[in-house]
Amino acid sequence: MIFIPVYLVIIPIFASLVIYIFKNKHMNYLALLAQAVVTVLAIVYYQHFSGNFEATMFVFGGWDDRIGISMSNDALSLSFVFLTVFTWWMVLLYTFDKGNTNHNFIFFLLFLEGVFFGILMTNDLFNMFVFLELAAILVTILIAFNKAGNSFRAGIYYLLVNTAGVLTFLIGIILIYFTFGTININVITNLMPLYGDELIIKFAYVLLMSGIAVKSALFPVFTWLPHAHGVAQSAISALLSGLIVKGGLYLFIRINQMYAAANYDYYAFFFVLGALTAIVGVMFALSQKDMKQILAYHTVSQIGIMMMGLSSQDVNVYYGGVLHIFNHALFKSLLFLGAGVIIKVYRTKKVNEIRGVFKTMPWVSIFMIVGMLSITGAPLFNGFISKSIIKYGIQDSGIKYWTLFIINIGTATSFIKMSQIFFGPQSLSYPMQRKLQNFALMSIAFGCIILGNFYIPINQGFFGIDLSYIHIFEFAKFFDYFLTLAIGYLFYYFIISKDKPPIPNIRNFSISFEASNIIFIALIVVMTIYFVLL
Amino acid sequence: MDPILTFIVVLIGFYGLSTSSNIIKSVFMVTIIESGIILLFLNLGNYQGGSIPIFSEQVTSIVDPLPQALMITTIVIGSTVTAMALMLSIKVFHYYGSIEWKDVLGREELKL
Numbered sequence: 001m002i003f004i005p006v007y008l009v010i011i012p013i014f015a016s017l018v019i020y021i022f023k024n025k026h027m028n029y030l031a032l033l034a035q036a037v038v039t040v041l042a043i044v045y046y047q048h049f050s051g052n053f054e055a056t057m058f059v060f061g062g063w064d065d066r067i068g069i070s071m072s073n074d075a076l077s078l079s080f081v082f083l084t085v086f087t088w089w090m091v092l093l094y095t096f097d098k099g100n101t102n103h104n105f106i107f108f109l110l111f112l113e114g115v116f117f118g119i120l121m122t123n124d125l126f127n128m129f130v131f132l133e134l135a136a137i138l139v140t141i142l143i144a145f146n147k148a149g150n151s152f153r154a155g156i157y158y159l160l161v162n163t164a165g166v167l168t169f170l171i172g173i174i175l176i177y178f179t180f181g182t183i184n185i186n187v188i189t190n191l192m193p194l195y196g197d198e199l200i201i202k203f204a205y206v207l208l209m210s211g212i213a214v215k216s217a218l219f220p221v222f223t224w225l226p227h228a229h230g231v232a233q234s235a236i237s238a239l240l241s242g243l244i245v246k247g248g249l250y251l252f253i254r255i256n257q258m259y260a261a262a263n264y265d266y267y268a269f270f271f272v273l274g275a276l277t278a279i280v281g282v283m284f285a286l287s288q289k290d291m292k293q294i295l296a297y298h299t300v301s302q303i304g305i306m307m308m309g310l311s312s313q314d315v316n317v318y319y320g321g322v323l324h325i326f327n328h329a330l331f332k333s334l335l336f337l338g339a340g341v342i343i344k345v346y347r348t349k350k351v352n353e354i355r356g357v358f359k360t361m362p363w364v365s366i367f368m369i370v371g372m373l374s375i376t377g378a379p380l381f382n383g384f385i386s387k388s389i390i391k392y393g394i395q396d397s398g399i400k401y402w403t404l405f406i407i408n409i410g411t412a413t414s415f416i417k418m419s420q421i422f423f424g425p426q427s428l429s430y431p432m433q434r435k436l437q438n439f440a441l442m443s444i445a446f447g448c449i450i451l452g453n454f455y456i457p458i459n460q461g462f463f464g465i466d467l468s469y470i471h472i473f474e475f476a477k478f479f480d481y482f483l484t485l486a487i488g489y490l491f492y493y494f495i496i497s498k499d500k501p502p503i504p505n506i507r508n509f510s511i512s513f514e515a516s517n518i519i520f521i522a523l524i525v526v527m528t529i530y531f532v533l534l
Numbered sequence: 535m536d537p538i539l540t541f542i543v544v545l546i547g548f549y550g551l552s553t554s555s556n557i558i559k560s561v562f563m564v565t566i567i568e569s570g571i572i573l574l575f576l577n578l579g580n581y582q583g584g585s586i587p588i589f590s591e592q593v594t595s596i597v598d599p600l601p602q603a604l605m606i607t608t609i610v611i612g613s614t615v616t617a618m619a620l621m622l623s624i625k626v627f628h629y630y631g632s633i634e635w636k637d638v639l640g641r642e643e644l645k646l
Contacts, residue, residue: 067600126604133611137618144622149629153638156622160560163615164551167567170608171544174575177600513560513635517552 002058004045005071005121008081009114011038016110023103031092031106038113039085046078057123057186066182072123075463076322080120080250083329086447087242088113091235093440094337105145112138112239119247125173125183128251129166132215136162139244143232154227161224161516165214168524172207175200189258196262199532205264206527208255213523216248218307219277220519222300223511226284229296234340237292241299242333246325249306253322269530270311275403278304282410286417286496287506290349291339294418295332298375301407302328308404309390319465320389327382327451331374334444338368341437342421345428351417355424365422367441372415374448377408378481379472382451388470388477405484412488417496537577543570557626557633561619568612575601575608 015034019027049056057072059065073081088109095105115138118131136159144155173183179195180188195201217225225245229237256266281301288294306328309321341364346354358365374381377388387408394400451458459467471477496503511519547567554560579601587599623633630638 126607130607130611133615137614140618140622144625149626152622152625152629156557156619156626157639159615159619159622160551160564163564163619164548164567167564167571170571171574174571174578178578510639512555512639514552514555517548521548521552 001045001048002056004041005056005073005117007041008038008045008117008121011041012110012114012117016107016114019103019110020107025103028096028103028106031110032096034110035085035089035092035113039089042078042081042085045073046082049073065184066187069127070123070184070186071121072186073121076250076253077120079326079462080246081117083326084113084116084120084243087239087329087333090333090337090440090444091239093436094238094340095235096436105142108138108141108145109239112142116243116247120250123185125176125185125188129170129173132166132169132247132251133163135244135247136166139228139236139240142236142239143228145236146231146233148231151231154231157513158224158228160513161221161520162214164517164520165211165221167211168207168214169211172204172211175204175207179204185254185258189260192259192261196259196264201262202264202532203528205255205259205262206524206531209252209266210520210524210527212248212251212255213273214248214520215245216252216307217245217277217300217303219273219280219304220523221516222277222281222303223516225300226293226296229299229336230290230293234292234336234343237296237340238333238336241295241336242329245299245303246329249303249310249325252307252310264531266531267311267313269527271308271400274304274307274311275400276304277301277307278407279403279410280304282407282414283506285414286410287503289351289507291343291351291354291418291421292336292349294351294414295335295339298411298414299328299332301411302332302375305387305390305404305407308394308400309386312393314393317390317393319463320386320393323389323459324383324386327374327386327448330444330447330451331371331381331383334367334371334441334448335375337437337441337444338364338371341434341441342368351421354421356422356427358422359424359426360428363438364441367438367445369419369422370445370448372419374452376412376415376481376484379477380449380452382448382455384472384477384481385452385455385467385470389467392470408484409487409491412484413491413496416485416488416492537574540570540573540577543573546570555635557623557635557638558620560635561616561623564619565612565616568608568615572605572608572612575605 011034015030019030053074057070059068059070061068091109095109112135115131115134119128119135122128122131140155140159143158144151176188177183179198179201180191182188214221229240232240278301281297281304285294285297285301288297302324306321306324309317309324312318312321341361342354342357343349345361348354370381374383377383391401391404394404455470456467459465544567547563547570550563550566551560554563579598581597584595584597585593587596587602626638627633630641632638
């Protein structure tokens with residue numbers, strides 16, 4: 001029972017190797033079998049250990065826990081495991097339905113699942129580094145899988161930027177090892193009161209955090225994300241936006257738990273970083289014309305909102321940030337998968353060239369609309385819950401509240417822009433009805449609606465947090481939402497749709513690879529000044 | 535070698551990464567950062583007069599074996615990253631006719 005984390009890592013990797021060796025079309029269904037086994041194991045594991053998460057800790061080979069490699073779980077990591085399982089199911093179903101069940105693609109996809117489980121469940125800093133780097137390599141291959149020029153370009157950009165980030169993470173690990181003499185996260189957490197004030201440990205924190213900032217695409221170093229998400233296949237974009245980027249935020253939570261006893265004042269710094277990420281992401285999203293680029297920049301801005309939640313001292317707001325990770329994973333993968341279907345049928349990514357989607361494919365449109373309502377924070381959908389928690393917690397502080405309000409208006413505006421694709425007459429026929437694809441989209445859409453309506457029992461059961469202070473059916477909530485939409489529509493009508501001067505400038509703004517590295521080093525320097533010297 | 539010297543190797547790598555305009559040079563700079571980190575870790579785990587960490591009766595003082603075990607893994611991962619990056623840069627050269635970042639990022643791909 002206690003070794004189930006190992007099986008969760010091994011089974012997808014082993015299945016993917018078998019698929020790769022046999023290169024057989026029927027063998028591809030082994031992926032679904034492995035996925036089913038993983039699902040069952042995860043559920044059994046959760047039922048066995050829920051309420052007693054200390055018992056999940058184990059060390060390989062019976063070594064002393066300061067030397068050996070160990071794994072452990074808690075409510076957070078297990079909820080991420082379930083999210084991973086769900087997302088991979090949907091992506092696998094979506095991929096299988098497209099007909100091109102390329103065994104190489106399935107191989108890399110399943111391998112990535114095992115590696116991602118490793119990131120979630122490991123209790124060892126160096127293992128974390130190994131899994132992160134492996135995930136970066138696999139994601140690079142998946143991004144470049146289209147074998148077009150721009151996907152190779154995005155792949156190498158992603159690989160080099162992420163490797164530089166992960167290598168700074170490694171320097172941080174080395175500094176921690178030579179102060180604590182161990183890389184076991186639990187042991188370090190317990191020893192942190194002794195060494196937390198030393199300069200070298202503060203510097204290690206800065207290096208770990210700057211690596212995480214690259215991984216989770218925070219403000220100055222998010223340039224790899226639109227490149228990568230814009231060109232990858234839609235299933236991979238959904239996976240990247242839904243989960244892989246959240247891996248960075250998961251590490252942010254983990255490392256801050258590890259440093260909890262050191263009491264660093266990181267709240268203000270990361271709140272500002274998150275707010276900047278959100279605003280810059282929305283600004284770029286408003287200026288784009290490519291559907292996948294719009295969604296990619298919205299991932300950046302939503303990560304900013306999660307960061308605003310996670311960098312709060314208030315427990316409720318913090319939990320809102322965690323919850324927004326899950327909600328965003330659902331609706332953003334829904335939007336990317338839906339956009340993939342539309343792009344495939346219309347053979348263009350330009351928002352102004354796609355019209356009449358609702359008449360052509362009503363079901364896909366309905367699921368897309370569910371996703372759009374969720375991301376703009378409509379009541380009855382899941383995005384509303386986490387945004388309300390964050391809003392509720394920061395409503396006393398004027399500037400924070402208005403920042404969030406502006407971000408919401410920007411989100412509403414750019415999804416009003418994107419929703420224009422639904423209007424208009426039927427422009428082409430859509431003969432193929434893809435059942436599995438629709439099933440995948442429908443399941444995620446149901447997930448959005450269920451999490452948006454039955455949030456009180458779900459969160460009470462899983463995290464033990466009472467959310468009954470969030471009411472959906474309040475006049476003020478609906479008024480807020482429609483006010484946001486109205487302002488967004490005016491903004492869209494008078495500025496965005498006319499393509500007034502600042503918009504094309506923002507769209508054509510780009511920075512070179514060298515500049516993005518200089519910015520990364522500048523981020524490290526700023527964080528060093530903030531955390532170490534002050 | 536002094537740990538400070540190896541840290542300077544890391545800094546040289548970061549300097550190169552933020553100034554080189556060529557994809558191949560960027561790949562090499564990542565490799566240099568990686569080598570610097572490996573040297574740094576091995577140096578910090580080493581001390582004068584320590585013998586190799588293989589258990590036997592006569593040996594009394596050994597160097598810390600953990601950094602060596604970890605750095606072998608890092609070397610393997612680093613070689614994978616380098617191989618991937620070089621493969622991708624060849625592909626990028628085929629599609630764009632150049633390996634300068636400014637040409638590659640600002641240009642549409644060539645029609646082959």
